[in-house]
Amino acid sequence: MNEILFFGENEYQTLIKNEQEKITKPIQFKFENEYQTLIKNEPNEITKPIQFKFENENENENENENEKQIKQISSGYFSTIFLFENGKAIEYLREEYPNQNPSKIQIEENIQKVTFGCRNGAILTKEGNVFAKGININPNNPKEFINISSLIEDINDRIIEDIVSGVSSIYLLTSNQNVYGIGSNEYGQLGFDSETLKKTEKPMLMMKNVSKIFSGTDSNHVFLLNSNQELFGCGNNNSGQLGLGESRKQETKIRKLTKIQNIPKGKIIDIQCGFFHSVMLIENENAKRKLYSCGSYRYNGLGKDEEYTYEFTEIKSSLFENNDNILEISCGADHTLILTSNSKLIGFGNNYYGQLGTEDTGKDQLIPFQIELPKLRFNEDISNYHLSCGENNSFLYYSPLSFSNLEEDLIKLFRRKEFCDISFKTENGEIIEAHKLILKYRLNQNQNEIEKLKEIISKIN
Known part of the structure; x- marks a missing residue:
């Protein structure tokens, strides 16, 4: 079953059928008639999250076979x-x-992930190929998807594990833990001198030994995290959004990857990047997660009453303290959403289009506040809900972890060279090589085996 809540700028007329520009209350989507129409007769200013659901293409067919479960929104x-x-x-x-x-x-290949910025977009397939489109990717035909992973010069580095988009750049993380960048380098967001390299139409190696990439669909800056939890950044720094500190606030373009100092202690779970700000989610030794931000106060994407913060400093709020913990964060251009373990949806920043789910569109939210939600259909497991912020809109959608998700995680791990020789011992003492493990579990997908897969993944990570 599906559930998707939407609020913010009504920029897609085929998605929401009305004449108004703002959806300031969460509304529910419906997919009907081969997805030709989504929301009918809704007021244009939807300032609270609305709900929508997918409907079967043919009600006479089996519901489970027909229903299309949402996996991701970009x-x-x-x-x-x-x-x-x-x-x-x-x-x-x-x-x-x-x-x-x-x-x-x-x-033709099954799609595993999608990521779309302002001027480009990319999709990652289960086979590890990346297809992308955009004026900076394929200037002769910007609407056509082309295989950009095949353009990597090192043929041993063409299996891609993850993709992330910026405004006009795309970043590829390979199975060998190397990061490549393609697209615009106007601000140095590819880690090269922007005076000599304005853009590139083929992936160029940025950094080796990388575990995660962090950027945003409205950001011209990027962070790369290596296996030692050291953080590096480059790109637009005109508002201090790279968190380099007061001494470097005058450097508006960071043209090479630079180590970010004074990172708060703990494990970096996520970094979400807006246009003028960055928000970091860190987990401490007690598994408690805390939020930190840096950058500009414009529309107050910082989540605190400060004009500028040039280093990552903590966002404090009673809304996610004590026994509540932060599950997920997402940033648009100037707004941020937070989902907590106690089923709270929290936001701060720009609300001009209702992207914070409140009717008070003339007022930006300086500090985190709780967004009123309709009753969620699957509220018993809030961890199966996910956030996706566009430039001026927001989605909260239900996407439970499936066996195929676990399988994909294993595939990504086993693509890495250092895991090629890993073997596992089963309960009866049988030794199974890593590349055969997935095939074995495909045959018997019961709950106990899924729990084993989760344990294996957590140990390898």
Whole structure:
């Protein structure tokens, strides 16, 4: 079953059928008639989250077979992409293209992840290939997806594990833990001198020994985390959004990867990047998660009443203290959403389009506040809900962990060279090589085996 809540700028007329520009209350989506129409007769200013659900294409067929479970949503400036569990994706364009119907992304391989920025987009397939489009990727035909992973010069580095988009750049993390960048380098966001390299149409090696990439669909800066939990950043720093400190606030473009000093203690879980700010989620030794931000106060994306913060400093709020913990964060251009273990949806920043889910669109929210939600259909397990912020809109959607998700995590891990020779001992003493493990568990997908998979993944990570 699906559930998706939406609020913010109503920029896709085929998605929400009304004449108004702002959805200031969470509303529910419906997919009907091969996804041609989503929301009908809703007021334009939807300032509280609305709910929508997928409907069967043919009610006479089996519901489980017909229903398309949502897996991921990625919203850029010009389009919103819905990825389904069956490995298919569909794209909706902004209202600038009113006569263009939603289009299915025609990629023969099963899609594992989608990521769309302002001027480009990319999809990662289960086979480890990346297809991308955009003016900085394929200037002769910016609407056509091309295989950019095949353009990596080192043929041993062409299996991709993860992808992340910035405004006009795309970052690829390979199975060998190397990061490549492609697209615009106007601010040095590819880690090269922007005076000599304005952009590139083929992936270029940025850094080796990387475990995670952090950027944002509205950001011109990027963070790379290595296996030693050392953080590096480059790109736009005109508001201090790289967290380099007071002494470097005048450096508006960081043209090479630079180590970020004075990082708060703990494990970096996530970093979400807006246009002028960055928000970091850190887990301490007691498994308690805390938020930190840096950058500009514009529309107060910092979550605190400060004009600028040039280093990552803590965002404090009674809304996520004590027995409540932060599950997930997401940033748009100037707003941030937080989902907690006690089923709270919290936001701060710009609310001009209702992207914080409140009708008070003339007022930016300086500090975190709780967003009123309709009753969630699957509230008994809030960890199965996920956040996705576009530039001026927000999604909260239900996407439970499936066996295929676990399988994909194993595939990503086993692609890495250092895990090629790993073996596991079963309860009866049988030794199973890593590359055969997935095939074995495909045959018997019961709950006990899924729990074993989770344990294996956690140990390897």
